[in-house]
Amino acid sequence: MSIDIFNVLGSSTGNSLIPTRDPGSVTGSAWIQANLDLSGAVRENNILQEFLHGNVPDFLRNFVGVTASDGTNSITYVVMPDVLCIGSNEDYVRMPMNPHTAQAIADKFDCTLPTKKMVDTIWSQAVNKLAPLPWGPPFDGDMLKTYRVGVHNGRIQNQLVGKDATALTSGHKKDVVLTNRLYPNNPGRRVAIYGWIQLNGQPIQGLNPSSHEDTYEDYSHGLRMIANDCMVNGAPMRMQDVFADPKLSALVSDEGILKFTTY
Numbered sequence: 001m002s003i004d005i006f007n008v009l010g011s012s013t014g015n016s017l018i019p020t021r022d023p024g025s026v027t028g029s030a031w032i033q034a035n036l037d038l039s040g041a042v043r044e045n046n047i048l049q050e051f052l053h054g055n056v057p058d059f060l061r062n063f064v065g066v067t068a069s070d071g072t073n074s075i076t077y078v079v080m081p082d083v084l085c086i087g088s089n090e091d092y093v094r095m096p097m098n099p100h101t102a103q104a105i106a107d108k109f110d111c112t113l114p115t116k117k118m119v120d121t122i123w124s125q126a127v128n129k130l131a132p133l134p135w136g137p138p139f140d141g142d143m144l145k146t147y148r149v150g151v152h153n154g155r156i157q158n159q160l161v162g163k164d165a166t167a168l169t170s171g172h173k174k175d176v177v178l179t180n181r182l183y184p185n186n187p188g189r190r191v192a193i194y195g196w197i198q199l200n201g202q203p204i205q206g207l208n209p210s211s212h213e214d215t216y217e218d219y220s221h222g223l224r225m226i227a228n229d230c231m232v233n234g235a236p237m238r239m240q241d242v243f244a245d246p247k248l249s250a251l252v253s254d255e256g257i258l259k260f261t262t263y
Helices: 003-009 028-034 040-052 099-109 116-125 146-159 239-244
Strands: 064-069 074-079 085-087 092-094 174-176 190-197 203-213 226-232 235-238
Touching: 028 040, 028 085, 028 092, 028 146, 040 085, 040 099, 064 116, 092 146, 116 190, 226 239, 235 239
Parallel strands: none
Antiparallel strands: 064 074, 074 226, 085 092, 174 190, 190 203, 226 235
């Protein structure tokens, strides 16, 4: 991790806009039970409200520095150590959601979603590289149900026994990502996913911007928040300016200038 980014931009970089968690907020397991029979827009709104009211474990507020360099230019950006979770430090659940809900949360927290290249960089620097745990067939509507989110979360937690669960963790979820293949303005109303990187460094899910509509989510999806404030060549920048720069964009995108930057 680069210390400079925290010294220059402040120790709270990436988390200053996350509301304080109310001590009376529900735990992750309680949220799962309360939403077992819900789906679609109702469940999506329930997800959004928890994040807008700061119901995230404290460790997610401790963003972690990730550094990339092309030999000439370098960037350090800060990321949540895990994907978005509802609950407390002791009882939390990693929460899939559609990209519009994720974008609303990112806007609230002054964050961006990652690109495919950023997912790869985060995985390469993760302390906890976890094995993907696909549920397997049948690939039917059961994939979208709330109970499966909870069961899959428990399987991930089992992999973290004996590890520092608050450290940078990757490989356990497919990421919802930004890609120019949805430019301009996502005309096909799709969600792009990528990841489930195996321990050998190969993803199960290649970049897929076409298979699912932009209201879709299932148990396998994760949402990684990345602070918009970053450091490039030792100076503060905004991630959107990096995305738009013909040279600097190569630090975070393997598609050149990133034109699709928000859902």
